[in-house]
Amino acid sequence: MSLGATGSPETNKSGLLAGSNLEKVLRAGHFAVTAELGPPQSADHAAIRNKARHLRDCSDAVNLTDNQTAIVRMSSIASGAILVQEGLEPVIQMVCRDRNRLAMQSDLMGAYALGIRNVLCLTGDHQSFGNHPTAKNVFDLDSIQLVRMVSGMRDQRVFQCGEAMKGPEPRFFVGAGASPFAAPVPFRPYRLAKKVRAGANFIQTQLVYDIEAFEIFMETVRKLGVHEQAYILVGVGPLKSPGMARYMKESVPGILVPDQLIERMNRAGAQWAGRKPEELSKEEKKTRSEAWKAEGIKICIELIQKVRAVEGVAGAHIMAIEWEEAVRPIVDGAGLLPRPNLS
Amino acid sequence: MIVAEQKTLDEIKTLLGDGRRVLVVGCGTCVTVCFAGGEREAGVLACSLRMACQLDGHAREITDVTVQRQCEWEFLDAAADQIKDADVVLSIGCGVGVQAIAERFPNTWVVPGLDTKFMGLPTEQGIWAERCAACGECLLGVTGGVCPIARCSKSLLNGPCGGSEGGHCEINPDVPCGWQLIYDRMEKLGKLEVLMDLQPPKNWQKSRDGGPRKIVREDLRLPHEE
Numbered sequence: 001m002s003l004g005a006t007g008s009p010e011t012n013k014s015g016l017l018a019g020s021n022l023e024k025v026l027r028a029g030h031f032a033v034t035a036e037l038g039p040p041q042s043a044d045h046a047a048i049r050n051k052a053r054h055l056r057d058c059s060d061a062v063n064l065t066d067n068q069t070a071i072v073r074m075s076s077i078a079s080g081a082i083l084v085q086e087g088l089e090p091v092i093q094m095v096c097r098d099r100n101r102l103a104m105q106s107d108l109m110g111a112y113a114l115g116i117r118n119v120l121c122l123t124g125d126h127q128s129f130g131n132h133p134t135a136k137n138v139f140d141l142d143s144i145q146l147v148r149m150v151s152g153m154r155d156q157r158v159f160q161c162g163e164a165m166k167g168p169e170p171r172f173f174v175g176a177g178a179s180p181f182a183a184p185v186p187f188r189p190y191r192l193a194k195k196v197r198a199g200a201n202f203i204q205t206q207l208v209y210d211i212e213a214f215e216i217f218m219e220t221v222r223k224l225g226v227h228e229q230a231y232i233l234v235g236v237g238p239l240k241s242p243g244m245a246r247y248m249k250e251s252v253p254g255i256l257v258p259d260q261l262i263e264r265m266n267r268a269g270a271q272w273a274g275r276k277p278e279e280l281s282k283e284e285k286k287t288r289s290e291a292w293k294a295e296g297i298k299i300c301i302e303l304i305q306k307v308r309a310v311e312g313v314a315g316a317h318i319m320a321i322e323w324e325e326a327v328r329p330i331v332d333g334a335g336l337l338p339r340p341n342l343s
Numbered sequence: 344m345i346v347a348e349q350k351t352l353d354e355i356k357t358l359l360g361d362g363r364r365v366l367v368v369g370c371g372t373c374v375t376v377c378f379a380g381g382e383r384e385a386g387v388l389a390c391s392l393r394m395a396c397q398l399d400g401h402a403r404e405i406t407d408v409t410v411q412r413q414c415e416w417e418f419l420d421a422a423a424d425q426i427k428d429a430d431v432v433l434s435i436g437c438g439v440g441v442q443a444i445a446e447r448f449p450n451t452w453v454v455p456g457l458d459t460k461f462m463g464l465p466t467e468q469g470i471w472a473e474r475c476a477a478c479g480e481c482l483l484g485v486t487g488g489v490c491p492i493a494r495c496s497k498s499l500l501n502g503p504c505g506g507s508e509g510g511h512c513e514i515n516p517d518v519p520c521g522w523q524l525i526y527d528r529m530e531k532l533g534k535l536e537v538l539m540d541l542q543p544p545k546n547w548q549k550s551r552d553g554g555p556r557k558i559v560r561e562d563l564r565l566p567h568e569e
Contacts, residue, residue: 142501
């Protein structure tokens, strides 16, 4: 049943697989920075352009989520095409929940034709979380089979069915996710190794707040040699409030938030501690929120500096959910500006 | 077994429409074992319907019969006269039983009294859980006897998604993570290396996606008369 390794991927004349900016930055040995942009729950193209402003020149590529948390949003490919118009480089996310292999391949060709060069292959949250819980899901392929299909389209110039492609093939820099702390934890480095064996060129991880746990994960990853076959970008994100930190620790699978970080967030708002929300004026709430956010950004900067020191880490993926303006101060604070210009 | 659950009395009454002579048909196999549509349930349902119709002032004559196996035409013949006499047959067999009646008695109006849920087993008294999705190409040999199609909410073939936590699935803490079950079993059996194989895309043609399925066993067929 084993597919085995995909063989050595075929590069173009410049020695690149896809020639995306993200690929060039990583190949050149820079510590890469990617950010995340959530498309709007409407047909508002201006929303994408506005968010893009915050990410311009402070990230090497921008992830467009694909109906994340199973809530219907503008498509990641359409949003990615808007980013191309804006001169930013998109990483389109593609989940297995909503499309079968036919739709995925036609969308991949379309995305490539629109100038998109990076794709992140994900399983996708279950539809029961979102705003259409009665929907039928697809999961024709799983994320590993999707990685294999996208790299096969590029390297063997074949469709999933094995048929040869007649015209130019879509050449994507192929990404996959990794959730280092989801259960069963001992299997996670091995699942990552499967993704890389299926053809993943880069990895973006779930949010990491617990550096010690991440180092344990990376130890096995290095033992498997995975870091030498794919670029690993560590997911980081600024905390907005102690409540958000606690929620992520308690309710989001695969996210570990050390108590010490929650404590730091609490301390940032210590001035207002012990007072009920209804006792705080609007102005006080705002000031408290600013204090929390400043601490969240500070923590995020420290996390980037710490993961950067971990052997085998090639970059950071910053997920500032509905808070894109936090990305620039984070990247700046981490000493990662200006971004390399390799065009 | 096939596991089913009775529809609400209100829904059943709506399905019965104007039918005056109602025959409740139970089945002696799977739905008897899962207490949804056996002889006992047929009797109780007929009784409940009689009471409900009396309260509603709806004149109906409600009787019941249970056949040994609703999913084979021959077994339905035992109740043929009663079925033909009824204005409406309320089958409390599984979906196969309902259709077997419809096929065997082309002039009879038949409606379902059950919702057919899944193929599964009782895990404790009063609890049934899904085990097989009839995908048409069994993978249990590479997953330690735990089905990823039926027991992983996303039917993943290459390991757990990021939504597995503490042994349960992201959709609900009451749902065990199918891949955690697979992992635990493989670990116990010393076969974790099997999980490192890349499972190729599944051939869903063998499942319902290939259209209605049929098995032809030439060795068992009767000589065909021209």
